Amino acid sequence: MVEDKAIAKLERLLPAGRISTHEVDRVTYSYDATGEKYMPAAVVFPETEGEVTEILAVASEFKIPVIPRGAGTGLSGGSVPVKAGLVVSTERMTQILDIDEEELLAVVEPGVVTGELHRAVEARGLFYPPDPASLDFCTIGGNIAENAGGLRAVKYGVTRDYVRALRFALPEGEVFSAGVRTVKGVVGYDLVTIMVGSEGTLGFITQATLKLLPKPETKITIAAYFASYVSAAKAVAGIIARKILPATLEFIDRQCLMCVKEATGMEFPEDAMALLLIEDDGFEEVVKRSASAIKEALASENALHIQEAGDAAAAEKLWKARRVISPSLAYIAPHKMNEDVTVPRKKLPELIAAVEGIASRYNVRCASFGHAGDGNIHVNFLYDKRNNDEVQRVKEAVKALMEVVVQLGGTISGEHGIGLAKKDYIGIEIGPEGIEIMKRIKNAFDPHGIMNPGKIFPDTLVG
Ligand SMILES: Cc1cc2nc3c(=O)[nH]c(=O)nc-3n(C[C@H](O)[C@H](O)[C@H](O)COP(=O)(O)OP(=O)(O)OC[C@H]3O[C@@H](n4cnc5c(N)ncnc54)[C@H](O)[C@@H]3O)c2cc1C
Known part of the structure; x- marks a missing residue:
């Protein structure tokens, strides 16, 4: 099989212990916080940017999927290897390379855990505001790839607002450096912004330069x-x-x-x-x-x-x-569809009333919480996968919710991304033209379609 050949080549090229085809590892890296599960052919643990480029070059040669993975806390199935291939984990790329107190910048590897960066900069009187509720586990690479928000977004904004520069490996193995260390910089297209929120589908982030603020008193x-x-x-x-x-x-x-x-x-x-x-x-x-x-x-x-x-x-x-809250919802039902819809803040009362109406119309259990100050509510439809009728009603409730949100002038995902979970609904918000132009961007970065395939774009259009 072509995947076996790629794995054999990587075993020759990479230092010992960097690649595993052991079933335990393949199972461990087969799912994320959505619970969706697909087995990868192998899991790779690069320690350097050079190793990442080698992995991508081999994957490109054999045309096999590469699925970047941080901590797997994603809530849209982003790091799930839906088309098998290589899950490439950043768990050994965890260095905080620099904290620059004069320029208010931090330079980090992608596997740094967000909460650890918080503690490191706060010890120096500085502040990195993005704070997803998963901050004790999730990584900066995953935050950038999802453009994660968090509890403080209402005043401080989201991850995108704190990324000054990125280094990333492109699928054929070349490394690109985009952005600036300075407060301003407008040279050419803003590739940093394209990479932020790209959900691992364009390139592999190997280093990030992040803006810091003085720590609030x-x-x-x-x-x-x-x-x-x-x-x-x-x-x-x-x-x-x-x-x-x-x-x-x-x-x-x-x-x-x-x-x-x-x-x-x-x-x-x-x-x-x-x-x-x-x-x-x-x-x-x-x-x-x-x-x-x-x-x-x-x-x-x-x-x-x-x-x-x-x-x-x-x-x-x-x-x-x-x-x-999120993990404790399991007390109500074993499974949940966790939506992170966002509406203009003045429309929140209408959204909340609509959610109550949808839950009762489709007879589904529902629990809501979230970043109301951003108009971003995590609507959880709770169900049991073994109950087919309930699964169907939940799916209909989700589609009805997406439609209401777009009618209210909102967006179907405020911070969790599209991934696998929402790809069938993306057309409701951006239409076929939006999908087409995004696919062209994807092709420019990833002509062979090896970067995290099966994500963001729908197999068929809904809406
Ligand atoms: C309890 C809980 C609470 C949460 N609260 C919030 C919240 O408040 N706000 C919020 O925004 N999210 C929240 N999340 C969702 C999740 O934590 C974020 O989406 C987070 O950014 C994912 O980081 P991760 O390291 O786990 O990435 P993963 O789940 O491993 O990956 C997420 C995506 O990033 C890509 N990726 C990872 N690393 C790289 C890289 N180096 N280069 C390119 N692509 C990469 C993956 O391919 C995937 O598409 C929560 C999740 C849980 C379980």
């Missing part, structure tokens, strides 16, 4: 409980309409609160249907003013209870609750 955390989902959504829109932009503005519905209670033992008020978790940061005086304006806005939207975390430990307890 202090922060506050506020929890506000509401009697209905819609009133919580109105409060979000109300806060933004009052020209307050907190660092974080998260929505959690009652189903999610119950799962967190089950997972952590934390108690929540009996009458709470929804929780807003809000954080702001900055200079002490500014944060105090912001906190009182936020509390005023919450009260005017009829919050049932408003609590400010008394100290760092109390705040961390609340944020820990937020981070365990």
